Amino acid sequence: MIKVENISKSFQAVKALDTVGFTASDGCITGLVGPNGAGKTTLMRILYTVLAPDSGRIGIDGLDLRGQRRAAQRRIGILPDTRGLYPRLTAREQIRYHGQLHGWEGGRLEQRIDEVAAALGMDDIIDRRSKGFSRGQTLKVGLARALLHDPPNLMFDEPTNGLDVASSRALRDLVRDLRARGRCILFCSHIIQEVAALCDRLVVLSRGRVVADATPDELRAATGKDDMEEVLLAITQPAAA
Amino acid sequence: MNPVLVVFRKEMRDNLRDRRSLLSSLIYPLLGPLLFAALLSVTTRTASVQEIGTQQPVPVIGAEAAPELVRHLAKLGIVAAPPVADIEAAVAEGRVGAAIVIPADFARRLARGDVAEVTVINDASSLRGEILAGRLARALTGYGRTIAEQRLAARGVPPETLEPVLVNNVILEERRSAADLFLFMLPPFLMFTLFIGGVYVAIDVTSGERERGSFEYLMAAPVPRWQIMLGKFFAAYVFTALSLAVQLGAFGVVFNTVGHGAFSEGIGFGPAQMAAVALIALPAMVFTVAIQLTIAAMTRSFKEAQTWLGLLPMVPAVPGMVTVFLPLHPQMWMMTVPVFSQLVTIAALLRGIAISPAHAAVSALATVAAGVLLLRWVARLFEREAMVFPG
Numbered sequence: 001m002i003k004v005e006n007i008s009k010s011f012q013a014v015k016a017l018d019t020v021g022f023t024a025s026d027g028c029i030t031g032l033v034g035p036n037g038a039g040k041t042t043l044m045r046i047l048y049t050v051l052a053p054d055s056g057r058i059g060i061d062g063l064d065l066r067g068q069r070r071a072a073q074r075r076i077g078i079l080p081d082t083r084g085l086y087p088r089l090t091a092r093e094q095i096r097y098h099g100q101l102h103g104w105e106g107g108r109l110e111q112r113i114d115e116v117a118a119a120l121g122m123d124d125i126i127d128r129r130s131k132g133f134s135r136g137q138t139l140k141v142g143l144a145r146a147l148l149h150d151p152p153n154l155m156f157d158e159p160t161n162g163l164d165v166a167s168s169r170a171l172r173d174l175v176r177d178l179r180a181r182g183r184c185i186l187f188c189s190h191i192i193q194e195v196a197a198l199c200d201r202l203v204v205l206s207r208g209r210v211v212a213d214a215t216p217d218e219l220r221a222a223t224g225k226d227d228m229e230e231v232l233l234a235i236t237q238p239a240a241a
Numbered sequence: 242m243n244p245v246l247v248v249f250r251k252e253m254r255d256n257l258r259d260r261r262s263l264l265s266s267l268i269y270p271l272l273g274p275l276l277f278a279a280l281l282s283v284t285t286r287t288a289s290v291q292e293i294g295t296q297q298p299v300p301v302i303g304a305e306a307a308p309e310l311v312r313h314l315a316k317l318g319i320v321a322a323p324p325v326a327d328i329e330a331a332v333a334e335g336r337v338g339a340a341i342v343i344p345a346d347f348a349r350r351l352a353r354g355d356v357a358e359v360t361v362i363n364d365a366s367s368l369r370g371e372i373l374a375g376r377l378a379r380a381l382t383g384y385g386r387t388i389a390e391q392r393l394a395a396r397g398v399p400p401e402t403l404e405p406v407l408v409n410n411v412i413l414e415e416r417r418s419a420a421d422l423f424l425f426m427l428p429p430f431l432m433f434t435l436f437i438g439g440v441y442v443a444i445d446v447t448s449g450e451r452e453r454g455s456f457e458y459l460m461a462a463p464v465p466r467w468q469i470m471l472g473k474f475f476a477a478y479v480f481t482a483l484s485l486a487v488q489l490g491a492f493g494v495v496f497n498t499v500g501h502g503a504f505s506e507g508i509g510f511g512p513a514q515m516a517a518v519a520l521i522a523l524p525a526m527v528f529t530v531a532i533q534l535t536i537a538a539m540t541r542s543f544k545e546a547q548t549w550l551g552l553l554p555m556v557p558a559v560p561g562m563v564t565v566f567l568p569l570h571p572q573m574w575m576m577t578v579p580v581f582s583q584l585v586t587i588a589a590l591l592r593g594i595a596i597s598p599a600h601a602a603v604s605a606l607a608t609v610a611a612g613v614l615l616l617r618w619v620a621r622l623f624e625r626e627a628m629v630f631p632g
Contacts, residue, residue, distance in 0.1 A: 049460075101244060
């Protein structure tokens with residue numbers, strides 16, 4: 001479970017996040033949506049600990065992200081927007097590096113790498129260097145790292161970005177499967193139809209503030225619109241709608 | 242496994258697969274030794290020109306006018322070679338090192354007690370020609386002197402009249418063989434390698450990783466950032482050490498093959514000197530790599546880091562050049578300055594000056610301490626948001 005309370009963050013004069021708060025529950029896919037520049041990526045970076053908030057509190061399964069950072073980090077699996085692979089390392093080496101940094105080693109680690117690689121269908125790329133990987137292949141390595149240490153909380157930033165139809169569908173199936181196994185999933189995307197179809201709950205960010213936090217059906221009802229694109233526009237740009 | 246070791250092993254593997262990292266640590270350090278090999282082979286050949294006892298053929302024009310002079314020169318190893326047509330052109334083109342021109346009235350003038358002229362033609366732009374001309378001038382002046390002594394003796398004047406002051410020269414540190422200078426030129430080259438050997442790795446593991454986008458991911462790992470930094474430091478350190486080892490080995494080969502026997506008694510570059518230099522350099526690398534990481538962590542991009550780090554080796558270059566020409570005798574205050582202390586001690590070592598254990602200890606401790614302070618600062622830089630996302 002990810003609990004965000006009153007998070008604010010400024011970059012010089014720009015207020016990127018303003019008292020943001022929501023809860024992402026276990027066994028639930030929480031979508032983080034909003035227009036460009038709404039603060040989604042900044043919030044994700046704060047959640048996976050590479051940025052520190054100016055104020056506010058974040059709890060990961062009850063662990064305070066500031067006071068119990070290492071323990072909290074071990075309970076998070078992340079897929080950043082910049083996938084961040086090492087071009088000169090093979091897929092297996094990157095996954096192993098990640099595992100070792102999470103304190104795994106030896107036979108247990110190797111066995112787990114094989115499991116995750118098999119689950120993601122990585123046979124053809126697992127021992128290839130990642131230079132020249134397609135977006136789909138890059139995503140698989142990123143997902144393998146995120147899932148390797150079997151974390152209860154997962155944060156995916158624009159996971160379907162640049163994927164073909166088949167790969168996007170496979171990813172959605174994977175995310176649903178993770179939900180079925182009780183994981184807490186935070187799914188950040190700007191493709192609203194995808195998010196609406198997949199997520200149980202939507203947190204809508206606009207100009208650094210949470211402007212809505214509800215199920216897709218509740219949002220449709222509240223705005224009186226059926227198309228999720230229209231719904232989002234109505235919420236984030238009330239004047240235009 | 243300790244996270245420091247995890248990061249270190251990953252960076253080693255990653256950079257050993259990088260052609261640019263390998264080039265900068267394994268190929269660049271060979272440039273100095275190759276240059277020295279070329280220069281040494283020229284110098285040792287040039288140096289043999291001035292050696293007494295070696296037979297040196299020199300074209301003499303008008304030799305028949307001064308048979309006595311020719312005999313005198315032959316005793317000194319300067320053999321009169323047949324005249325060459327258009328001698329000035331021959332010297333200018335380097336076909337002949339130097340030549341002597343004797344006028345037809347040479348013997349007649351001497352017999353009359355007059356001043357006789359003799360001309361040495363040489364090309365001052367050629368080191369070999371310069372050295373040969375010097376040898377010829379000394380031989381010719383010596384001949385003139387014997388004639389002067391004969392003339393004085395004929396008039397009953399003692400020959401000592403010519404030399405009222407006798408100069409005695411006590412040389413303590415002798416400027417010995419010309420090849421020695423190459424040995425003295427080693428310290429700046431070695432310092433340069435300490436700054437450049439691991440520099441590509443230092444940039445790659447910081448700005449490079451940031452630009453490739455993996456730094457953000459790494460910073461989210463449940464590991465203290467100073468441990469990640471230390472793993473990266475050790476990788477750059479090992480590459481620097483590798484680079485130095487390659488250079489020392491190559492210099493060793495050059496000095497003991499091309500330069501074999503060219504150095505003065507008591508100095509050289511054998512296994513003992515190589516080991517001592519390596520030992521002195523180990524603490525210096527802590528400092529140079531720490532400085533590389535500091536700059537790489539402070540700059541915003543790979544290119545900016547590369548620019549600054551390219552300028553860095555210029556800092557020790559100036560005192561480095563000084564040690565080539567002037568022996569700086571190690572003093573305690575010098576030992577407290579990182580890199581400079583190693584420069585001075587290595588320069589002394591190569592000149593055969595003994596290094597006191599106290600100096601060696603202070604130099605090592607002061608340099609490592611400065612390096613550790615820098616690393617603590619880098620660890621703090623790693624905690625900053627600007628390290629992950631430069632503004």
